[in-house]
Amino acid sequence: MSCTSRLRCTINGVACDREIDPRLLLVEAVRDVAGLKGTRVGCLTGDCGACTVRIDGAVVKSCLVLALSVEDRAITTIEGAGDLxxxxxxxxxxxxxxxxxxxxxxxxxxxxxxxxxxxxxxxxxxxxxxxxxxxxxxxxxxxxxxxxxxxxxxxx
Incomplete structure (x- = not known):
């Protein structure tokens, strides 16, 4: 028996609707589910900033965020940040x-x-x-x- 939850959000303007492990961190979802490797895994404690993404326009360290907490929100990674x-x-x-x-x-x-x-x-x-x-x-x-x-x- 697997325990999954449905995540619905947008990543770089693309709808994401996936079943994921509810323990998945946002950094893992961005890299492993969405396949966007520009977001790095560093310390996993929020200290290094390598995992930085935008959530609804605000910079956030994605290693501190459970993926399911971004339900119905807009995630922007370095690959999707066109204003740089x-x-x-x-x-x-x-x-x-x-x-x-x-x-x-x-x-x-x-x-x-x-x-x-x-x-x-x-x-x-x-x-x-x-x-x-x-x-x-x-x-x-x-x-x-x-x-x-x-x-x-x-x-x-």
Whole structure:
């Protein structure tokens, strides 16, 4: 006898209607059920930010969320976040990534920061990304990338 529950939500604008194990974390559902590998599994304690996604537009660490709790909600992963072009270009230009493991969380967090605060100070950038760990300690490049993205958005 298997115990499953039905999950209905949207992931990157695509309807998801699946039977899943009720113990499944959202990060596992995104990666293993939806097949979207840009969302990383890191610490599974909410400390590293590698599993960052958006739920109804808000940045969330998906390792802390049961998949069933997103019933009828909109999930956006790095693959579906189409509003990131200048942030991605800035990360490349400023070497804001090294191994790339933290990039998903950093980019989605930067996008949320710039949406809410289009001209953040360095301290505000550092505070915003403080919930995301960079294993390579590339924080200066990441901060420079967020600044560059903010400047690019201001010029646009």
């Amino acid at each position: 072009t200048e942030i991605q270009h800035a990360f490349v230009a400023e070497n804001g990534f090294q191994c790339g493991f933290c990039t998903t969380g950093m980019v989605l967090t930067a996008a949320e920061l710039l949406r809410d605060n289009p001209r953040p100070s360095e301290a505000e950038i550092r505070r915003a990304i403080s919930g995301n760990l960079c294993r390579c300690t590339g924080y200066d490049g990441i901060v420079a990338a967020v600044r560059r993205a903010a400047e690019a958005r201001a010029r646009a």
